[in-house]
Amino acid sequence: NTENSKNEAPSIHSKNKPVKSNHDVVVVGAGLSGLHAAMLLEEQGYDVQVIEGRNRLGGRVYTLNDVPGKPEAAGEYIGANYARMRNTVEKLGLEMHSPDMGGGANRPWLYNIKGEYITAKNWESHKFNPLEGEDRTLLPHRYLSTISNRDNPLQDKPLNAWLEDEYHKYDIPHDQYLRSKGVNEETIKLMNVVIHAGGMHNTSAMNELRRYHVMNFSSGKTTFPDGTSWKMIKGGNSLLPEAMAGSLKNEVQLGRTVVGFKEADGVVQVSCADGSEYTAKQVVCSIPITVLKNVTFDPVVQGITKDAINEMDYGLSVQAHFLITEPFWEQDGMDPNMWTDGPLERFAVRTKRDPSDPDAGLAFINGPESLKFRLMTDDQVFSYVENKLAEIRPSTKGKLKRIMIQSCERDIHGAGDWVYWQPGQVKKYANHMRKNHGNIHFCGEHTAIMERGMEGAFESGERAALDIILNA
Numbered sequence: 001n002t003e004n005s006k007n008e009a010p011s012i013h014s015k016n017k018p019v020k021s022n023h024d025v026v027v028v029g030a031g032l033s034g035l036h037a038a039m040l041l042e043e044q045g046y047d048v049q050v051i052e053g054r055n056r057l058g059g060r061v062y063t064l065n066d067v068p069g070k071p072e073a074a075g076e077y078i079g080a081n082y083a084r085m086r087n088t089v090e091k092l093g094l095e096m097h098s099p100d101m102g103g104g105a106n107r108p109w110l111y112n113i114k115g116e117y118i119t120a121k122n123w124e125s126h127k128f129n130p131l132e133g134e135d136r137t138l139l140p141h142r143y144l145s146t147i148s149n150r151d152n153p154l155q156d157k158p159l160n161a162w163l164e165d166e167y168h169k170y171d172i173p174h175d176q177y178l179r180s181k182g183v184n185e186e187t188i189k190l191m192n193v194v195i196h197a198g199g200m201h202n203t204s205a206m207n208e209l210r211r212y213h214v215m216n217f218s219s220g221k222t223t224f225p226d227g228t229s230w231k232m233i234k235g236g237n238s239l240l241p242e243a244m245a246g247s248l249k250n251e252v253q254l255g256r257t258v259v260g261f262k263e264a265d266g267v268v269q270v271s272c273a274d275g276s277e278y279t280a281k282q283v284v285c286s287i288p289i290t291v292l293k294n295v296t297f298d299p300v301v302q303g304i305t306k307d308a309i310n311e312m313d314y315g316l317s318v319q320a321h322f323l324i325t326e327p328f329w330e331q332d333g334m335d336p337n338m339w340t341d342g343p344l345e346r347f348a349v350r351t352k353r354d355p356s357d358p359d360a361g362l363a364f365i366n367g368p369e370s371l372k373f374r375l376m377t378d379d380q381v382f383s384y385v386e387n388k389l390a391e392i393r394p395s396t397k398g399k400l401k402r403i404m405i406q407s408c409e410r411d412i413h414g415a416g417d418w419v420y421w422q423p424g425q426v427k428k429y430a431n432h433m434r435k436n437h438g439n440i441h442f443c444g445e446h447t448a449i450m451e452r453g454m455e456g457a458f459e460s461g462e463r464a465a466l467d468i469i470l471n472a
């Protein structure tokens with residue numbers, strides 16, 4: 001991992017010396033939300049300076065150009081309904097292409113459940129299949145989305161319906177909601193495998209229902225002109241934040257980790273770890289909410305916003321990328337891609353973007369098992385994954401070469417994958433996340449109302465920019 005780890009001091013590797021400068025607006029964070037806000041403000045004639053803590057652009061959009069196949073470490077699929085994002089892609093002259101949505105190398109998953117190998121073909125009749133009737137044809141990796149989405153009370157409702165009081169009754173643990181719908185314990189256990197929240201008990205049913213409501217809207221109701229629902233940027237999604245930053249008049253300042261905001265007499269002073277100081281009348285802050293715990297505010301943030309900063313959390317995931325030196329699946333004759341209910345959760349052989357690319361494999365752990373990786377170094381993550389893999393799949397032994405560990409949480413600027421709402425948090429916080437603190441306007445996917453993911457980031461940047469343009 002080339003990014004600085006949580007154990008290290010904030011980045012001071014800025015290629016620039018510490019600076020002092022004054023602008024109409026300072027935007028903190030060069031992810032999609034911050035960059036979109038900056039572009040809109042600049043269009044309206046504001047002098048805008050974007051500052052970014054990492055030494056790269058894009059935040060949770062990050063193409064791993066050094067890994068064969070150039071996989072996306074984070075924001076990957078662009079929905080047909082991503083109007084703001086599509087418009088920006090077009091405006092900046094980038095092209096999109098249809099991704100391989102098959103997972104891994106477009107091969108089926110081999111399931112490893114309770115230590116037993118089960119093929120997709122054998123699942124319907126297998127004794128571990130906990131469902132009845134036609135549902136027995138459902139494959140385990142589809143349980144979470146299919147079953148959560150059934151009789152979704154948000155169906156056909158506007159995308160902001162999840163914020164309304166009448167749906168607060170669903171702001172309860174997701175496992176409790178599923179039990180009330182008659183879903184049995186064995187099914188819930190399998191749904192739990194890849195849940196981004198440490199477990200089904202820790203995510204609000206409203207969080208999950210909203211997730212699938214937005215997804216239905218993306219993939220069901222709108223399409224690209226060629227009839228597809230999802231696309232990616234040709235050459236890698238990172239090209240988009242790079243082009244957005246390149247379109248701005250003031251060069252984005254990298255390596256400027258913000259440590260404090262101080263507002264007095266209508267001016268906000270933004271202080272960075274490297275000693276730089278920026279002042280502006282207005283600030284757009286796209287720092288992920290959990291990272292805000294480490295940033296000081298003067299005057300201090302109080303009340304519900306303070307509680308939200310202390311309590312909100314993001315899902316975790318760890319990706320261990322390997323080169324595959326020999327096709328281990330040819331040795332044991334089984335499908336290469338594994339979906340397991342054990343500590344590895346998923347291991348996939350990645351799609352080759354170019355036939356000359358060597359085979360690369362990815363252990364992607366984002367369910368309850370991901371929590372333990374918070375306490376490991378990158379080397380320990382590699383060893384752990386290799387050992388667990390060798391236990392359940394001996395043919396992998398000696399055939400994997402370490403490339404990199406990637407996680408959106410394993411550095412001081414990252415919070416995790418994306419925000420999730422714990423039971424009770426939608427009611428408590430969802431309508432407060434967008435409240436400004438004096439002249440500091442918060443944005444970021446965690447503050448979006450209608451959309452999620454990358455389009456949620458765009459939506460939130462637009463809202464923060466409009467807040468300044470119309471009200472400030």
Ligand SMILES: Cc1cc2nc3c(=O)[nH]c(=O)nc-3n(C[C@H](O)[C@H](O)[C@H](O)COP(=O)(O)OP(=O)(O)OC[C@H]3O[C@@H](n4cnc5c(N)ncnc54)[C@H](O)[C@@H]3O)c2cc1C
Pocket residue numbers: 028029030031032033034051052053054057058059060061073074075076077078079256257258259286287288291295317408412413414416417418443444445446452453454455456457
């Ligand atoms: C594994 C994974 C898969 C995903 N897949 C999809 C997908 O397929 N489709 C989809 O739509 N979305 C997907 N997403 C979500 C999407 O990537 C995010 O919602 C979106 O990119 C978030 O943008 P943002 O601007 O809100 O936040 P970020 O991109 O996190 O931007 C915040 C910026 O602030 C910077 N920062 C943090 N702290 C400081 C500080 N103290 N000082 C200065 N700068 C700071 C960060 O470095 C970062 O650049 C995925 C995310 C992950 C992790």
